[in-house]
Every structure is written in structure tokens, then in C-alpha cells.
Amino acid sequence: MPSNNEAKNGEFSFSSSTNATSGGAKVRQMGLPKIQTQKNKEELEGDNNEVCHDDSATPVKAQTIDELHSLQKKRSQPTTPLTATTAGGAAFSSAISEEERQKQQMQSISASLASLTRETGPKVVRGDPAKKAETPRVVQPAVHHHFTPTITTSDSALKFTHILYNLSPAELYEQAIKYEKGSYITSSGALATLSGAKTGRSPKDKRVVKDETTSNDLWWGKGSPNIEMDEQTFLVNRERAVDYLCSLEKVFVNDQFLNWDPEHRIKVRIVSARAYHSLFMHNMCIRPTTEELENFGTPDFTIYNAGQFPCNRYTHYMTSSTSIDLNLARKEMVILGTQYAGEMKKGLFGLMHYLMPKRGILSLHSGCNMGKDGDVALFFGLSGTGKTTLSTDHNRYLIGDDEHCWSDNGVSNIEGGCYAKCIDLAREKEPDIWNAIKFGTVLENIVFEEHTREVDYTDKSVTENTRAAYPIEYIPNAKIPCVGPHPKNVILLSCDAFGVLPPVSKLNLAQTMYHFISGYTAVVAGTEDGIKEPTATFSACFGAAFIMLHPTKYAAMLAEKMQKHGATAWLVNTGWSGGSYGKGNRIKLAYTRKIIDAIHSGALLEANYKKTEIFGLEIPTEVEGVPSEILNPGNTWTNKDAYDETLLKLAGLFKRNFDVFTNYNIGTDNALTQEIVSAGPNF
Numbered sequence: 001m002p003s004n005n006e007a008k009n010g011e012f013s014f015s016s017s018t019n020a021t022s023g024g025a026k027v028r029q030m031g032l033p034k035i036q037t038q039k040n041k042e043e044l045e046g047d048n049n050e051v052c053h054d055d056s057a058t059p060v061k062a063q064t065i066d067e068l069h070s071l072q073k074k075r076s077q078p079t080t081p082l083t084a085t086t087a088g089g090a091a092f093s094s095a096i097s098e099e100e101r102q103k104q105q106m107q108s109i110s111a112s113l114a115s116l117t118r119e120t121g122p123k124v125v126r127g128d129p130a131k132k133a134e135t136p137r138v139v140q141p142a143v144h145h146h147f148t149p150t151i152t153t154s155d156s157a158l159k160f161t162h163i164l165y166n167l168s169p170a171e172l173y174e175q176a177i178k179y180e181k182g183s184y185i186t187s188s189g190a191l192a193t194l195s196g197a198k199t200g201r202s203p204k205d206k207r208v209v210k211d212e213t214t215s216n217d218l219w220w221g222k223g224s225p226n227i228e229m230d231e232q233t234f235l236v237n238r239e240r241a242v243d244y245l246c247s248l249e250k251v252f253v254n255d256q257f258l259n260w261d262p263e264h265r266i267k268v269r270i271v272s273a274r275a276y277h278s279l280f281m282h283n284m285c286i287r288p289t290t291e292e293l294e295n296f297g298t299p300d301f302t303i304y305n306a307g308q309f310p311c312n313r314y315t316h317y318m319t320s321s322t323s324i325d326l327n328l329a330r331k332e333m334v335i336l337g338t339q340y341a342g343e344m345k346k347g348l349f350g351l352m353h354y355l356m357p358k359r360g361i362l363s364l365h366s367g368c369n370m371g372k373d374g375d376v377a378l379f380f381g382l383s384g385t386g387k388t389t390l391s392t393d394h395n396r397y398l399i400g401d402d403e404h405c406w407s408d409n410g411v412s413n414i415e416g417g418c419y420a421k422c423i424d425l426a427r428e429k430e431p432d433i434w435n436a437i438k439f440g441t442v443l444e445n446i447v448f449e450e451h452t453r454e455v456d457y458t459d460k461s462v463t464e465n466t467r468a469a470y471p472i473e474y475i476p477n478a479k480i481p482c483v484g485p486h487p488k489n490v491i492l493l494s495c496d497a498f499g500v501l502p503p504v505s506k507l508n509l510a511q512t513m514y515h516f517i518s519g520y521t522a523v524v525a526g527t528e529d530g531i532k533e534p535t536a537t538f539s540a541c542f543g544a545a546f547i548m549l550h551p552t553k554y555a556a557m558l559a560e561k562m563q564k565h566g567a568t569a570w571l572v573n574t575g576w577s578g579g580s581y582g583k584g585n586r587i588k589l590a591y592t593r594k595i596i597d598a599i600h601s602g603a604l605l606e607a608n609y610k611k612t613e614i615f616g617l618e619i620p621t622e623v624e625g626v627p628s629e630i631l632n633p634g635n636t637w638t639n640k641d642a643y644d645e646t647l648l649k650l651a652g653l654f655k656r657n658f659d660v661f662t663n664y665n666i667g668t669d670n671a672l673t674q675e676i677v678s679a680g681p682n683f
């Protein structure tokens with residue numbers, strides 16, 4: 001059907017449009033229709049499908065291109081009034097101007113970046129150095145030492161360091177894409193990044209400053225994750241990191257919080273060189289509101305992430321070019337020689353494992369969710385055992401996937417985001433995680449199709465440890481604020497690649513402590529050819545890499561809290577069934593979810609139980625939605641002798657591992673210690 005215009009003037013013709021760039025007069029000569037710039041009233045009302053006009057909108061309010069571009073961005077407004085009528089907040093006794101507040105903020109950052117051997121912090125200036133149009137307002141560095149220098153003694157003091165302070169995800173995307181090789185936008189909108197040579201944590205490169213306080217407080221020696229360094233060496237590495245960061249044109253600074261429990265909130269500052277690191281921490285820590293940021297004041301703890309720069313192996317205590325150094329007295333952490341972002345997240349977790357128990361609060365390497373009726377479950381487990389996957393449950397509120405506190409008030413998440421494994425991620429199996437991988441999410445070390453930017457989650461070319469870091473509110477049923485009442489169920493996850501632990505068993509308190517202290521999991525080391533044998537890992541408190549005190553301290557607190565609040569514990573094997581790795585298969589995620597459902601609903605408390613040999617575990621005879629024959633692992637092996645042999649082998653590994661703990665008392669009660677030791681395998 002012809003348009004009204006065509007019907008009315010009948011002048012439309014393809015052949016006459018040959019000289020499209022000609023002026024109006026010539027066009028008219030050639031018989032083209034007059035361009036109508038104004039429609040009459042009837043046309044406006046009766047007509048919805050005419051040929052398009054390019055001048056239907058009012059013209060832009062700009063005389064030049066620059067002016068037009070200047071209209072694009074609106075300046076962010078501070079939330080607190082600039083005038084003297086209201087106090088700015090707790091940090092300041094009287095009201096200050098916005099300008100003064102920003103100056104104080106930059107001075108605080110300059111002080112954070114101060115060299116300890118030279119007189120002052122660097123000259124800092126807020127904003128992107130690429131934006132030359134904006135005249136920088138340089139903040140004079142804060143003076144730390146008792147003398148005021150009259151001459152500049154180093155070249156580094158002559159240059160500016162631009163501070164990119166708490167940028168938004170969109171700004172960080174732009175920074176990453178412009179300046180960081182390996183940054184791409186994937187088809188779902190997530191930011192693909194590469195973490196460099198290190199694609200996982202480096203626990204052997206962790207160092208903790210041993211001083212008068214920490215030598216008594218912390219767990220040192222065999223089995224401990226805390227490898228000592230002295231104060232002087234820490235300062236050497238700190239200087240190396242600070243000098244590296246200040247040598248750059250710009251650094252990213254994030255001021256954020258840890259712990260959703262307002263009484264025990266910790267203020268952290270993260271100084272880093274990469275937009276990737278800044279966005280990762282933006283997602284993983286708790287994001288302050290504009291008002292909270294204005295009143296942030298001095299951080300309780302600072303991370304210096306100079307991960308692109310190595311440590312110096314001639315430095316005392318250094319055994320590689322990577323060093324992750326914690327100084328509890330200075331409230332600082334230094335990262336050299338690794339860009340793996342998980343190092344920052346788990347470094348802060350270590351800090352919380354020190355600070356919280358001092359306040360009588362138990363820090364937990366666990367996921368946590370809550371049912372509609374307010375029943376809370378904890379999911380303990382080592383990496384890859386299912387904390388993130390199983391705490392992300394469409395029928396429950398997510399409190400957090402990895403790090404929590406259990407205080408007298410209940411549970412609280414330490415973080416503001418989740419860090420999910422992506423290998424073999426499938427939309428059907430894990431829809432909530434799949435959908436969280438969108439704009440704002442950091443996708444580490446994944447592989448994507450060059451043209452479509454579709455991620456291939458099965459591809460392990462870079463690493464098997466591919467990851468997504470997203471803010472917790474990307475999960476639709478996240479519980480915000482991320483706090484909940486005392487846990488009803490405590491689930492210990494173990495991925496048993498030997499295939500001999502039952503899919504689920506109910507634990508008494510002594511068994512709970514035994515398995516909590518053991519912290520067993522067994523996975524297959526890699527995917528390289530030839531590796532068929534699973535290796536057992538025992539990691540005290542299901543997170544030995546992060547604990548700061550002796551494991552029995554945490555275990556005693558867990559026992560006390562579980563008893564006081566009547567929580568029930570369960571051991572859930574998310575690993576193999578029907579044989580070890582290579583022979584059997586991994587237990588279907590759908591079955592594990594059914595088991596977890598039965599724990600949450602209380603149905604499993606009502607089930608009939610049988611006791612297993614050797615480990616003495618209580619296993620249910622039936623779980624709704626799970627084939628009964630798999631509940632007793634012995635049934636699933638075709639070769640019974642092989643099963644018995646493997647079971648004994650694992651029991652032996654448990655026994656050997658527990659030996660080091662038998663000399664410690666758990667709590668004040670030796671009776672409990674004895675009970676715990678005998679709650680292990682008997683053979």
C-alpha cells in the first residue's frame with residue numbers, strides 16, 4: 001500500500017534520486033518532491049507512517065561540537081549540603097565545604113601512598129590524566145615527618161599521580177578497554193579480563209609479619225598458612241610497591257567496607273594499578289553509598305596491589321617473584337608479582353580471621369542462605385566443593401557465597417559480591433549464576449568467540465579456574481542487607497574424588513568438629529593426560545589458607561555456637577560415586593540439590609538412618625528425588641574389594657592428618673577433645 005505522501009503528490013521516483021548530494025535548487029529542478037519541514041495539523045493526527053524527517057526534534061543547545069560534548073555529562077552532586085548548616089557526618093566535627101572535603105580525601109590518599117623513606121606522599125590529583133581539558137587541582141602532599149623539606153629531593157616528588165577514586169563500573173570498563181590488553185566486552189555485557197601469569201592464588205608466597213604480638217597470637221609452624229617475615233622486610237616490599245604505584249601516571253583507589261554487621265564493619269582502601277582490580281573489588285567488597293563515601297575518613301586497612309611488578313628475590317624471605325605480605329600492626333597488605341584478583345579478596349578474609357575472633361565473632365569460610373521462614377544454612381567447603389553453587393538457590397535468599405561472620409547477633413556476609421567458578425557453566429543447571437554474568441561482572445580468564453564475543457565456558461585454554469565476580473544483588477533473591485539469624489543447618493561440603501564418602505550423612509557434634517578440623521576434600525589435580533589419581537587435601541576449618549589462629553580456636557567457637565543455637569550438621573559429598581575419579585561419575589548436581597532441599601525442609605531429620613563402617617557416618621535410607629541405591633556408596637561400586645580398599649586408604653589419610661591435632665585441647669574441655677578424636681574413622 002502506498003504511503004499518504006505518495007498518494008497525495010505522486011512525485012516519488014527512484015530514478016530521480018541520482019544526485020543526492022546536490023543542493024536544493026537542483027533537486028527541485030530534477031523533479032524531486034519539495035522537502036516538507038512542517039506538517040499540518042491533520043497530517044500529524046492522521047498519519048503514522050510517513051517517510052522520515054530529520055528535523056522533527058528541536059535543535060541541540062550548542063554552538064560547537066565541544067559545547068555539544070560538554071552537555072553529555074552531568075556533574076555528580078554531593079549528597080551532603082555544602083553550606084555550614086548541617087555537619088558533614090561523624091568524621092568531621094563541623095561542616096566543611098565540598099572543596100575542603102575533597103582536599104581532605106586526596107590528602108588521605110596521598111598519605112596512603114607516602115614513601116616511608118622520603119619526606120612526603122606524592123602530589124596527587126583527582127581524575128583521569130587523559131582528560132587534559134580539565135585543569136588539575138593538585139593537592140599538596142600531607143607532611144608526615146617532623147621536618148618540612150625546602151628542596152625536592154627526588155624526581156618522583158616532582159610528578160603527579162592521578163587518582164581514579166571509586167570509579168563506577170562504566171568508567172572502569174572504559175579504562176580497562178582503553179588501557180589494559182586482554183579486556184573485552186562479552187556478548188552478555190560482562191568484562192572479559194586476563195589475570196596474567198597467575199590464574200590462581202599463591203599460598204606459598206604468603207608472608208605475615210611476626211612481631212611481639214603476632215608471635216603469640218597467630219598459628220605458626222607446621223601446617224600453618226602463616227609464613228613469617230620481619231617488619232623490615234615488609235617495609236622493603238611496601239616501598240617497592242608504593243614506588244611502583246607512584247611511578248605510574250594513575251592509580252585506582254577504592255574505599256569500601258567489609259562485613260554487613262554495622263557494629264563490626266571494617267573500612268578498607270585498595271590501591272591498585274589496574275581497572276580490572278578496581279572493578280573486581282568494587283564488586284566483591286561492600287559498596288558505600290555516596291554519603292558513606294563522603295564521610296569515609298581514614299581506612300582501617302589498606303591493600304597496595306602492585307601485582308604487575310615482581311618482588312625482589314634478593315630480598316630476605318622471598319622464594320619466588322611473588323609475595324603477598326600481611327602486616328597486622330601497620331594494618332596493611334602488599335601484593336607483588338601476581339595479578340590474580342582473588343588474592344585481594346582472600347587476603348582481606350585472612351584479616352577478618354584475625355580481627356573477628358578477637359571480638360568473640362567466628363569467621364567462616366562458608367556460603368550462606370536463608371529460607372522463606374528464616375532458616376539459615378551455612379555451606380563450608382574448600383575451593384570447588386560447591387559453596388557458591390549450592391548457596392545460590394532459586395528458592396532461598398542468598399546471604400553470601402564465601403565469607404561470613406557468626407556473632408551473637410546471627411550471621412553476616414563479609415563481602416558485597418560473589419566469585420563463581422565458570423568452568424562448564426550451563427544456563428539450565430545454574431541459571432542464577434548464568435544471568436549474573438552481565439554488564440558490570442568481571443569474567444576472568446575465559447575464552448570467547450572472536451566475532452560474536454560469546455563465551456565458551458567449556459574452554460580451559462587459559463585455565464580451568466575461570467571466574468566471574470559480580471555484585472551480590474545480581475542474584476535476584478539476594479538478601480540485602482546480607483545478614484540473617486543464627487544458622488539451623490551447618491553443611492560440610494567435600495568433593496570426594498575417591499568416591500567413598502556417602503552423598504549425605506548426619507553428624508553429631510564430635511563428628512562435626514572432627515570433620516571441620518580435618519577439612520577434607522579430594523579433587524583431581526589437573527586435566528592433563530595421565531593424571532587419574534585423586535589427591536586428598538586436608539585444610540583445617542575448610543580454609544587453612546586463610547585462618548590466622550590455631551584451628552582449634554575456630555573449632556571451639558563453632559562447637560559452642562552450634563550447641564547454643566541448636567544447629568544440626570551434615571556432611572555432603574559433592575564428588576564421586578560408583579568408583580573413584582576415572583571409574584565413577586561426579587554426583588549429579590540435581591541430586592545434591594535434592595539432598596540440600598531435604599536438609600532445609602527438615603525432612604532429612606525425620607529419615608531413617610544406618611551407620612556406615614569405618615567412618616561411622618549416619619546415612620539416610622531415603623531422600624526424596626534421589627535414587628536410594630546411591631545413598632550408600634558401597635552399593636554403587638561394581639568392584640567391592642576396590643571399594644573396601646579405597647575406603648581404608650582414605651581412612652588412613654584422615655588418621656594421619658589428624659595426628660597433629662590430638663595434642664591440642666578444643667575449648668577448655670579435655671572431654672570434648674577425646675570425643676572428637678574418637679569421632680574419626682575406626683579401623
Ligand SMILES: Nc1ncnc2c1ncn2[C@@H]1O[C@H](COP(=O)(O)OP(=O)(O)O)[C@@H](O)[C@H]1O
Pocket residue numbers: 381382383384385386387388389390401419420421422423574575586587588589590592
Ligand atoms: N554435585 C555437585 N554439587 C556441587 N557442585 C557440583 C556438583 N557437580 C558439579 N558441580 C560443579 O562444581 C563446581 C563447584 O564450584 P563452586 O560452587 O564455585 O565451589 P566453591 O564456591 O566451594 O569454590 C561448580 O562448577 C559446579 O557446577
Ligand SMILES: C=C(OP(=O)(O)O)C(=O)O
Pocket residue numbers: 200201342345346382383384387388402419
Ligand atoms: C577465591 C577463592 O575461593 P573459592 O574457590 O572458595 O571460591 C580461591 O580459593 O581463590
Ligand SMILES: [Ca+2]
Pocket residue numbers: 003004005047048049050051
Ligand atoms: Ca504517510
Ligand SMILES: [Mn+2]
Pocket residue numbers: 387388401402419420421
Ligand atoms: Mn566460591
